[in-house]
Amino acid sequence: MKKITIAIDGFSSTGKSTLAKQLAKHLEYVYVDTGAMYRAITFFAMQNGYISIDFFDKETLINSLPFIKLHFEYNAALGFAEMYLNDISIENEIRTLEVSSFVSLVAEVSEVRAKLVEQQQEMGKGKGIVMDGRDIGTVVFPDAELKIFMTASPETRAHRRYDELKAKGADVSFEDVFNNVADRDYIDTHRDDSPLRKADDAIEIDNSYLTREEQFNAVLEMVNEVVNS
Template sequence: MKKITIAIDGFSSTGKSTLAKELAKHLGYVYVDTGAMYRAVTLFAMQNGYIDADFFDKETLIHSLPYIKLHFEFNPDLGFGEMYLNTINVEKEIRTIEVSSFVSKIAEVSEVRAKLVEQQKAMGQDKGIVMDGRDIGTVVFPDAELKVFMTASPETRAQRRYDELQGKGENVSYEAVLQNVQERDYIDTHRDDSPLRKADDAVEIDNSHLTREEQFAAVLELAEEVTKSL
């Protein structure tokens, strides 16, 4: 059976990565979390003092891009690839609320997007890939055989993110998480370079009231239908 490219886009905290991981595992495809790549660049900027709440040295970050090496290493215990920044596993560090608060600003930088999109395109040359992010179906793989656009209410997404962070032991308030979700939505949809939008041929899924199982079953059915039609 032919392999296809599956592009999953959508707002933050809609469960894109969870769905993409499950699909890739079930189909035997490669999974790529592009959000982790942007988060790793954000962590690099934070570690080097290029960005904080009141300051963003964009030019220095741009000049430092050649020194940022990103790659995924498959973790058999987890069943997916973890993000490495300059040979260091940063999977845990990139998932904090602090990184979340800056990642959309980093992702606005055209030079950052160009560097990562180039890598992402190369990863999908042989198809058999599930990639999630903000511009996969519109920029990275505009010819993907299956495009999914995921959405849910800001309040639903904030509650999910809050529960996740609480489960990891982070001391955050629901109000702070909701504000972060809303701010990221605005930046993601209003940036000049590759703003978040639904591709014309994408299937929209509002998962505000769907279980993970229901969502997975719906998208798997779409993938199987597309594959059989080739």
């Protein structure tokens, strides 16, 4: 059976990673969470004092990029690959609301995007890959055989993110989560370099009222159509 490249783009908290993981596991494809890569660099910037609420030293972060080593390592107990920064697992650390509040600003930096896009394209050379993010179908893999663009109402996405954070024991308010979702939407869609947008040939899925199973089955049908065409 021929292998294809599946590009999944969309707004924050639309379940892109969940869908991508489901597809990769079912198809026995490689899964790459590009959002985790941007979060890792954001975490690095936070750790080193390059970014805070009212400060962002872009130049120092850019100069530090050659010393940032990222890789994914499969964790059999978890059932997915964890993000490693300079050989240290930071999977839990990058999923906080604090990292979420800065990641879109870091992702705006052209030098950061260039570094990560190059790595992502290298990962996908052999096809048989599912990659999710903000610019996969438009920049990273413009020739992907299947492109999905995921969306849902801001309220729905904020509730999902809030529930996820509370389940992990985070002390957050729904208002803060909703504002974070709205802020990220604006930054992601208005940045100069590779803004979030639906590729012309992408299939849009509004999953505000879809279950994970319904969504997975619908996209799996799309995959089978492409593979068998």
